[in-house]
Amino acid sequence: MGGASVHLLDLALGMQELGHEVMVLVGGQGVVVDRAAQFGLECLPLRYMVREISPLVDLKGYFELRKKLAELKPDVVHLHSAKAGILGRLAARSLSIPAIYTAHGWPFTEGVSEQKRKLFAFIERAMAKLSSRIITVSEYDRDIAIESKVADGDQLVVVHNGIPDVPVSNKSPEPGLDTVKLVMVARFEEPKNQRALIEALASVEDLNWTLEFIGDGPNLESVEEVTQALGLSGRVMFLGSRDDVPACLSAADALVLVSRWEGLPLTVLEAMRAGLPVIASDVGGVGETVGHGVTGYLVPRDSKTELIESLRKVISDPAVRLSMGKAGRQRFEAEFTFDGMLHRTLAVYHQVIGARG
Missing domain, CATH: 3.40.50.2000 (Glycogen Phosphorylase B;)
Incomplete structure (x- = not known):
């Protein structure tokens, strides 16, 4: 839904x-x-x-x-x-x-x-x-x-x-060699821009990460084609529509939401509830949820350079993920x-x- x-x-x-x-x-x-x-x-x-x-x-x-x-x-x-x-x-x-x-x-x-x-x-x-x-x-x-x-x-x-609260697992810093699991929850249609995320991740291929896409929609096939063309098929999973999103987020390390415009997306709140850092486009009301540099990173619309920089920071530093995730959870409890x-x-x-x- x-x-x-x-x-x-x-x-x-x-x-x-x-x-x-x-x-x-x-x-x-x-x-x-x-x-x-x-x-x-x-x-x-x-x-x-x-x-x-x-x-x-x-x-x-x-x-x-x-x-x-x-x-x-x-x-x-x-x-x-x-x-x-x-x-x-x-x-x-x-x-x-x-x-x-x-x-x-x-x-x-x-x-x-x-x-x-x-x-x-x-x-x-x-x-x-x-x-x-x-x-x-x-x-x-x-x-x-x-x-x-x-x-x-x-x-x-x-x-x-x-959003209603659900139990969250306590996250702790992972050893530096562990794979960092990123997730994006969104339909494959405007205004979401999954393709931009794939292209940005191709620039941080040297880091240890995987990505899960949750959702379906008319642009799914074209994003799969771009993923294959960039040689990332082994690291990007397309999970389709799911009814266990809270569990998927609980098992992830960070949420990424790349959009051209937004209202106030529930998936960002779900990630904060799960204690995840959030990398999201600074559009619509997203800046009223994500504290830049505190609970995650806000990226200007269509800014590939800043998206890559934010991904590199979150993927490479477990302490950053932990502190931002805790701050996001606290903000959820206080405001959302x-x-x-x-x-x-x-x-x-x-x-x-x-x-x-």
Whole structure:
């Protein structure tokens, strides 16, 4: 599942455990529906809520969603993802139901082409008029929404992502000759840039490392081809989609996330929770999680030189990995717990419902 889907189900389960009635509406069948059932959540698949843009299907999706909301009569509708955010806010407004939208990274952020930024900002300005509140997962996203005149500061609320805690293993410095296991957890599609990581690792081939890629997606085959062409097939593993990511991170030594743009990626929080140092592109809200030189290294977008330097530091120095991993775990406990996110989100619900009168 993508980060937004994980966030949604965690949030829904947390609200249900607090005693609230929750219904999850999601496009189609699949892993989200299955996971919701495992969590004991009511989940209603929507036939016409699809990722691809299709005017006719999207029109059907609007009426399907509106019908379900009219039947459910919720106190508040909380929307995630661009398509659901548009159709859901339109449907909620037509029924006079308060709508909250969480932007898991704006489509008009830096790294997106100027033409697309202008188009997406125009759409989000229109949609903001239908929103009781807009939650951003980082201060960065709040700031660019204000700068792009999508919404004002009163309508925007920052709620940093948070994730449930799990037990972590105690890491200790390894002997210098041990192989350092790197991991990147991300789908093989924009905005992730697995290819850049492979090319950077080819420049530190003299060091003792392996890399695990977790995830699938349309760019997987091309990254496999680059890996083979650079002679790194024996050191890079493609694990595909996994449902045991916490265990994979616990067995790793460092997380690397190379992206062209981001919101506030859950995989960085998962790595901090596991006590791992993080090397990540300094885009979106990543800098609000990773302390440069403290819990990991922030690398400017598309900077191969600084990515190579950061990889060399982390791979070659076990003491650095240990100290950064401990600092990351402490920062997770202080700022990015699930309970903190849950109660801040609930406060937004109460504000919206209270304002409705």
